[in-house]
Amino acid sequence: MKLLLIEDEPELAQALVHYLRNGDVVCERAASFGEAREKLESFHYDIVLLDIMLPDGSGLDLLELIKEKAPDTGVLVISARDALDDRITGLERGADDYLTKPFQFPELSARIKALYRRRKRQGMQTLHWQEITITPDTHEVKVHGRPVELTLKEYKLLVFFIENAGRVLTKQSIAEHLWGDHVDFLDSFDFVYQHIKNLRKKLAAAGAGDYIKTIYGLGYKLTDQ
Amino acid sequence: MSLLTKFTFIYLAIISVVLGVAGLIIYNQFQELVVRETDYTLYHDLQIVKESIRQGKPIEALNNERVHITPLPNHGRTEEIRAYSDTLIVHYFTKKLEPFRKVTALSPIGDQLYRIEITEIFIEEEDMKRAVADMLRKLFFALSGAILLFSFVFSRQLLKPFRLILEQMERFTVGTNAPLELPRTNTREFRQLKAFVRQMADRARREYRALKEFVEHTSHEMQTPVAIAQGKMELLLQDPELKPRQAELVASAKNALARLSRLGKGLALLTKIEHGEYTLSEQVDVAAALHRLLPDFEELAQMKNIEFLADIEDDCKTVRGNATLLEILLTNLLKNAIQHNDEGGRIEVRLRQCRLLIRNTGKAPDHPPEVLFQRFAKGNSSQSNLGLGLAIARKICDASGYHIRYRYEAPWHEVEVVFAPPAPET
Numbered sequence: 001m002k003l004l005l006i007e008d009e010p011e012l013a014q015a016l017v018h019y020l021r022n023g024d025v026v027c028e029r030a031a032s033f034g035e036a037r038e039k040l041e042s043f044h045y046d047i048v049l050l051d052i053m054l055p056d057g058s059g060l061d062l063l064e065l066i067k068e069k070a071p072d073t074g075v076l077v078i079s080a081r082d083a084l085d086d087r088i089t090g091l092e093r094g095a096d097d098y099l100t101k102p103f104q105f106p107e108l109s110a111r112i113k114a115l116y117r118r119r120k121r122q123g124m125q126t127l128h129w130q131e132i133t134i135t136p137d138t139h140e141v142k143v144h145g146r147p148v149e150l151t152l153k154e155y156k157l158l159v160f161f162i163e164n165a166g167r168v169l170t171k172q173s174i175a176e177h178l179w180g181d182h183v184d185f186l187d188s189f190d191f192v193y194q195h196i197k198n199l200r201k202k203l204a205a206a207g208a209g210d211y212i213k214t215i216y217g218l219g220y221k222l223t224d225q
Numbered sequence: 226m227s228l229l230t231k232f233t234f235i236y237l238a239i240i241s242v243v244l245g246v247a248g249l250i251i252y253n254q255f256q257e258l259v260v261r262e263t264d265y266t267l268y269h270d271l272q273i274v275k276e277s278i279r280q281g282k283p284i285e286a287l288n289n290e291r292v293h294i295t296p297l298p299n300h301g302r303t304e305e306i307r308a309y310s311d312t313l314i315v316h317y318f319t320k321k322l323e324p325f326r327k328v329t330a331l332s333p334i335g336d337q338l339y340r341i342e343i344t345e346i347f348i349e350e351e352d353m354k355r356a357v358a359d360m361l362r363k364l365f366f367a368l369s370g371a372i373l374l375f376s377f378v379f380s381r382q383l384l385k386p387f388r389l390i391l392e393q394m395e396r397f398t399v400g401t402n403a404p405l406e407l408p409r410t411n412t413r414e415f416r417q418l419k420a421f422v423r424q425m426a427d428r429a430r431r432e433y434r435a436l437k438e439f440v441e442h443t444s445h446e447m448q449t450p451v452a453i454a455q456g457k458m459e460l461l462l463q464d465p466e467l468k469p470r471q472a473e474l475v476a477s478a479k480n481a482l483a484r485l486s487r488l489g490k491g492l493a494l495l496t497k498i499e500h501g502e503y504t505l506s507e508q509v510d511v512a513a514a515l516h517r518l519l520p521d522f523e524e525l526a527q528m529k530n531i532e533f534l535a536d537i538e539d540d541c542k543t544v545r546g547n548a549t550l551l552e553i554l555l556t557n558l559l560k561n562a563i564q565h566n567d568e569g570g571r572i573e574v575r576l577r578q579c580r581l582l583i584r585n586t587g588k589a590p591d592h593p594p595e596v597l598f599q600r601f602a603k604g605n606s607s608q609s610n611l612g613l614g615l616a617i618a619r620k621i622c623d624a625s626g627y628h629i630r631y632r633y634e635a636p637w638h639e640v641e642v643v644f645a646p647p648a649p650e651t
Contacts (some may be wrong), residue, residue, distance in 0.1 A: 009449055015456030019463070080448045102452030102486045105459040153524075168462045170476050172483065179521050181487070181556075191528040217473035218462065 001116055003027040004045040006036040006062065007078070008055050012101075016049075019105050020112070022166065033057030040065055045073055046119065047112055052079040052090065060093060067094045074115040078103070104173045106164045113163040129162045130224060131208055143206035153178055154199045161212065161222040170219040196220060229384065233376045240368050248361045255353055260326065263345050264309050267328040270343050271307070278334050290317040292343050297331070299338035306331045314344060324350065386410035390418060397426055399433040400499065437496065444492035451486045455479060491613040494553070498620045503547045505625050511541040511644055512576060514551055519574070522559045531563060531585075532571045541579040544644045546625040554621045557614040558583050558640055565638060584639040594631045 003020060005027060007013040013029050020027045028045075030036035033056040040048070040062065048066055052059035059077070066073050077090040080101040090098055096115050099108060117125070117136060127134040133142045139155055141148045150158065160177050161169070171189035174196075183189070200212055213221045274294065277287055284294045307330045316323045325344045332339050389408040397405065405426055407419045458479045462472065497503065515537050526533040544551075562572045562585035570586035590597065598619040615631075618640075622629040628643040 009453065011453040012449065012456055015453065015460055018460055019456065080445065080452070100490070101448045102455050102482075104483075105456060168472075170462065170479065172476075172480055179525065183525065194528075215472065216469040218469070218476050 001025045001046045001112075002044070003047050003049065003112070004036070004039060004043075005029045005049045006054070006059065007049070007051045008032060008053075009051075016105070016108075020109065033059075033062065036062055037065060040069060044070055047074045047076060047116055049108075049112075050075055050077050050095070052077060060089060063090065063093050063095060072119060074119040076108075076111060076115060078108075104176060106160070106167060106169050106173045107177055109167070110160055110163045110177065127159065127162055129165060129222070130211065132158070132162070132203070134159060134162065143203060143208045146206060148202055148206045150199070150202060153195055154202065157195055157199055158203075161220070165222045168215050168219055168221045172219075174219065229376050229380050232380065233372060236372045236376075237369060240365060240372070244361050244365050244368075248357055251360070252354065252357045255357065259348050259353070263326040263347060264328070267309065267326060267343050267345050268307075270345070271328055271330055271332075271341060274341055274343065275332055275334060275339075278339060284339075291345070292341070294342075295340040297338040297340055299333055299336060302331065302333050302338055305333065312344070316346065323347075383412070386412065386415045387418070390415070390422060394422060399429045402430070437499075440492055441496045444489040444496075447489050448486065451482055451489070455482050455486070458482070488613070491617060495613070495617060495620055498550070498617075498624050501624075503550055503624070505547050505550075506545060507547055508543045509546045509548050509551045511544055511551065511555075511579070511581065512537055512539045513542070514548070514555055515574070515576060515581075518552065518555055518559065522563065526563050526566075526572055529563060529566060530569045531566050533574075534572065535574045537574070537576045538578070541576060541581075541644055544579065546627070546644075550621045550625065554618050554627075554642070555581075557618045558642070561585075561614055561618075561640070562638070579644040581642045581644070582639065583641075584637045586636045587638050589635060590633055590638070594633065597631055598629075 001024060003025060005013055005016055005020070007016065007029065008031055010031065013031065017027045017029050028039065028043075030039050033054045036054070048062075050059045050062060054062075059079075063075060063077075066075055074097075075095045076097045076099065077095045078099050078101060079090075096118070097111050099111065114136075117127070125135060125137055127136060131144050133145075134140070135142075136159070139152075141150055141155065141158065156178055157174065160174065171192045172183075174192045175183040175189045178192075178195070196212060200210060204210060209224075211222050211224055213223050215221055270292075274287055274292055278284070278294070284296065287294055307328060310327050310329070312325050312327050313322050314325045314327075315321065324347045326347055327342060327344045330339075330341045332341055386408045393405050393407060405423060407423065410416060410419070458475050461467065461475050462479075467475070515535070519535050519537075523533045523535075558581075559574070562574075562583050565587040566572065566585050567587055572583070572585045575582045598615050619629060621627075622642060626645045628641075630641045630643075632639045632641075
């Protein structure tokens, strides 16, 4: 997957590029409107992460350029301004998703993957991790080709893990992914453990290996090692 | 008690005192006058009696109920002595003891000395008092009438600018820019008051605006650095070299940052509602929004062993408002009900005829209910509470025209929201 990050804040951009470059993901960065336009005109990207507010122009104009030059490119707008106008204008002009700064990196990563899958309509519509296969359209989970019954939360949890495979996910980012911002008032995210336990149990019963590793004091990680 | 009533009472009290003192003075003056006049009459009568004696009238003929003449031997007295005195005498007519004025004179007439006593009845004291009292009463009524008339007709008119200024001040809010409509007046005090009120209002608005801008900028500007810090920590977490103890520290620092970021977003949301950035004329479906949100909160409640009861009637389907704001409102209220609940407590959510009642068990509030809706008014709660939730809920209700009310009746905390049904189409 080829990503272009258009973000003028160097520190944030650097962290994001570093975080997103993982496995088959290639992430490039443009720091200004001009640089972004150059790159967009010269190369093709699967997903563009677009900051609306750039020092030398509006990200919304870039959005139009992308839609014109490469309509199959997915656009995820990231903005510090949680202004409704931006969100609506962004989505109206063809952005696929919107995230407000600051955001959890795993959340962004999951959104990118989901967007990538939606955009790749023509390709395979499944998500794989070892012997586990997921069909997002139907929420079907199979282990060794045999279906596994999961609750909605367990399903979302599994997809979140697979989309962030190899990364440490804190209990908080898991909780926020599953329940949205509703969990921000909770003092402890230990309840995440219960869901993970159930998921592990169901996967193990279906004959899958135990890939969810507990990282002490921190959270969990999906890994095949 | 109103200023006017107070004034009236004070005036009446002053009048009573003044009239009382005036009564005493009048009575005394009156009495003096009476004595002087009586004495003069007595003196006059004495001259007549003396003249009669001088003319040689027999003394027996001159003596009567009022006049007593006694001839005395004269030992060379040539000057007359007169003395006036008060005395009580049985009245010759009424046969009652009455106050009389008496003159006693030793008068040398010719060679003879006469002791002449003449009495004259006083004007009765009771009559005098009654006359004075009667006079004062009439005066009192006349003055009171005048004052009451003054306070209810003229003072009302005089104080009208003051009342209008008060009304304007009551309606004043720092958040809006509606100009103060202060009444025209030529009373100096009211003009000063007006100038003062206007100055205060301007200053309050200026300072409020500055403060608001500051909060807006801060909440906006802090998002990028927080995002950077969060990102770096996320990277740090992915470092396989990280020891568990270090990872724990990073994770808790990350949580604190997340809280800071939510605070910024909450403040930004408040200002956005204030700026009217949300369209409030959408048709929203309260019941559907609740049905969508409740499962998540039921799950979250279960984690705290809270019993969750929902009774949603499907009748509040077209309410004027904004879908996003409605969801934020419901989320905040439900969150609140879980957050301020006790382990093993209870939550009841009921929607009936566009009245949403959310009640939950929990500790008695530390703050009076009015304060709960203000920013950062934290109840006795977990430390992760931002104290913005209810302020946002209140702001959303105010902006959308819903009524929100909080009540505590042990052990229930009750929040009721009355959604305004859509205005009939015209």
